[in-house]
Structure formats: C-alpha cells, structure tokens
Amino acid sequence: MSNYEQTLSIIKPDAVERNLSEEIKNEFKKNGFKIKEEKKVHLEKSEAEKFYLVHQSKPFYNDLCDYLSSGPIIVMVLEKENAVIANRELMGATNPSEARDGTLRKKYGISIDKNSVHGSDSTDNARIEIDFFFKK
Numbered sequence: 001m002s003n004y005e006q007t008l009s010i011i012k013p014d015a016v017e018r019n020l021s022e023e024i025k026n027e028f029k030k031n032g033f034k035i036k037e038e039k040k041v042h043l044e045k046s047e048a049e050k051f052y053l054v055h056q057s058k059p060f061y062n063d064l065c066d067y068l069s070s071g072p073i074i075v076m077v078l079e080k081e082n083a084v085i086a087n088r089e090l091m092g093a094t095n096p097s098e099a100r101d102g103t104l105r106k107k108y109g110i111s112i113d114k115n116s117v118h119g120s121d122s123t124d125n126a127r128i129e130i131d132f133f134f135k136k
Helices: 013-017 021-030 045-051 061-068 083-091 104-108 123-134
Strands: 004-011 034-041 073-081 117-119
Touching: 004 021, 004 083, 004 123, 013 021, 013 073, 021 034, 021 073, 021 083, 021 104, 034 123, 045 061, 045 123, 073 083, 073 123, 083 104, 083 117, 083 123, 104 117
Parallel strands: none
Antiparallel strands: 004 073, 004 117, 034 073
C-alpha cells in the first residue's frame, strides 16, 4: 500500500512578482510531484485571514494576511508519495537564511516573511487547504 497523497502549495506574491512561477513549478516536477490542479488568484485580505485562521493568535498574523493578499498567487494541488513531508523538505526552513542549499526557500526566498512558497504542514491541513481553494 503506497502512501500517495496530495498537498497544497502556494507560490507567494514575491515569487509571482519576480516571474519565478514556472521555475518553481519545474522544481516540483523535477522532484517527482504531479501538479493536479492549479490556478492564479488574488485573495482579498478577508480571504487570507480565513486561510491563515490557524495562526490568528500569533503576532505575525496580520502581516501574513496583508502579505498573502498583496498580489497574485499561484495555488496548486501537488501529488506524490508522502507529498506533505516531501514538499516540506523541498521548501526548506521558513527562514531562507536557515534553509538547506537546494531548497526552494534557499533559492528563491527573500526573507522569513517573503519566503516564496507555502506548503501544508500535515495531511489534515492539506485537505482543508485544498478545499479552501479548490472546493467543487
């Protein structure tokens, strides 16, 4: 029984703005991910607040919501064996300066806030986050 799963990935405003979307998508494909669905969206701040509700009590919540709604983003459903963990490894540490060489945040991230990509942190959250953007 393989552990094939889906995870949500977001190419954040800083990376979209710098025209890195195709390059980042190619990194996913090179690492064995299938992009099952994708779309470009521009969230309202209220939508970003709903998406990041899990972080509501944290001091960075407001800035995070401002940032995610500051420009277009690319949301994708990635599929692969152990997709959640594999995507987190490929993204690297939240702070690009602490991320391992070769990770997306090391390559493309500007700062801890503008770290270019988001990925679900658990299979449960992946389902919730995918439904948030791709609910049929």
